[in-house]
Amino acid sequence: MGMAETTPAIETRNVIKSFGSVRAIDDVSLTVESGIFLTLLGPSGCGKSTLLRSIAGFSPVTSGTIMVGGRDVTHQPPHLRPVNMVFQDYALFPHMSVRRNIGFGCEMKAMPKPEIEKRVDAMLDLIRLPAVGHREPGELSGGQRQRVALARALAPDPVSLLLDEPLGALDLKLRIELQHELKSIQRSTGKTFVFVTHDQDEAMSMSDLVAVMKDGRIEQLDTPQAIYARPATAFVAGFVGAANLIPARLAQLDADNALITVEGRDWQVPASRITTSHMPSAGDAITLMIRPEDVALGQAPEGALTLTGKVADQTFLGGRIHMGCETAGGTKIMIETRPGGMPDADGAIDFHFRPDAVAILSHSEKA
Known part of the structure; x- marks a missing residue:
């Protein structure tokens, strides 16, 4: 976890998100240390995706503070936050090649072209698809598209990657294969991953820490082993x-x-x-x-x-x-x-x- 004085990758302080009279996030304070794989786990409607979207900036909070890499981003739009989001439906640009898709975020950051090319090559190697750069997303399988979406999110070197049920659309065998791959990519890049799922097996097998959510609150934040052996609530x-x-x-x-x-x-x-x-x-x-x-x-x-x-x-x-x-x-x-x-x-x-x-x-x- 590094030394105590390292800046947390993400911090939420007393975050509340209300939709009318309903609190989708109910006073959540959460510290995500740099380089860990944290999963937000809970049933549908517990607030886990809303919390992720609030960190990304897609769902502005009603009150509270969100810090990313030690910087207050509470009122910043998504494109100015040093985080990237990976969705279940990939959200790739269909008419761009895989290379252009992966390099897109780097272009937005106005990185020099040779540097972007180098970065895209490194990402294609990381997701073990070095030969598909010239193809369009429609020519790829679901599993390959999800790997490309991951590479695109990682390419601009964000502080943290936010993953909203990214494996939900895949069949079980592929899903398990990609769980292993995601975990190994997280380990090899040392990036902070915040992952949302309602699948407890997925959460337990991949995470360093799991936050179990219910009704907009975190019921327990702990290692998978501790959550299983020493649950904090019924x-x-x-x-x-x-x-x-x-x-x-x-x-x-x-x-x-x-x-x-x-x-x-x-x-x-x-x-x-x-x-x-x-x-x-x-x-x-x-x-x-x-x-x-x-x-x-x-x-x-x-x-x-x-x-x-x-x-x-x-x-x-x-x-x-x-x-x-x-x-x-x-x-x-x-x-x-x-x-x-x-x-x-x-x-x-x-x-x-x-x-x-x-x-x-x-x-x-x-x-």
Whole structure:
């Protein structure tokens, strides 16, 4: 991440964007350090594209400040901001060759012609399409067009690249291929990428940091690993990956342990597993999150937390089985397990998990 005194690539300070009485961006302060791959992740309508467009200058903010490379650009038009945007529909000029498309931003900056030619060559090599410079965009495949759009955005050397669901129009195989390519281009250029998607797998596999958004706010900004293992809210837990959410009550809490009552059983869980920012108190209703792959069947080892129930349905997924279960208290539990040793569909089963696989979510943070 570099040294502390480096200027962040992008900063938003208390940014609000209202459409009538609706706040599409609701007081967002975000610092994006230079050279990282940050993804804005969330459901449709959560404000992630509006935030990206506000940084680019296409959607002027109602209030707040936007800094790019340490410079206040809040009131500057898009073409004066040192950022470039890549869209889902490529937005290439159809009657210009690929070379002219890639060099366009450099021409706008009045770079000398020999320098533009050198830059375009470097970009064509970077996107691994050195031979298509003379073609027009219509002669290229969707994946090639998206690579050219990326090269065009990178050519003028912006502080940051803003990518609005750029892979959304591609089929799955190509999309995964381009995810790897985007990540490697980001690494090799050292550019700051701010990427918008509603696809959690895409966000988790590509990003250094993920900002999960809901209703115009950032619910959690963290590494993909931390968001998965230590969600800050029940919304984040449910949006990122599959999650079992079990209602419970906090009986006691001290510095080291939380005593929790679940379906008449007392469980002891490390207090460090409280992942929400709001600290619950004894007597509070809480929600426990356990990932499906952390639930095991059969004989419980010493110290494990256990529940009983029955299997409701099973889905065979090749190397693993997805089981839907129901506890004695009526809570639905998903389990991911390997084939073999499957319980009878009708019989009662015991399932268990380690205390440190549980995340405790307090109820002030509603899903």
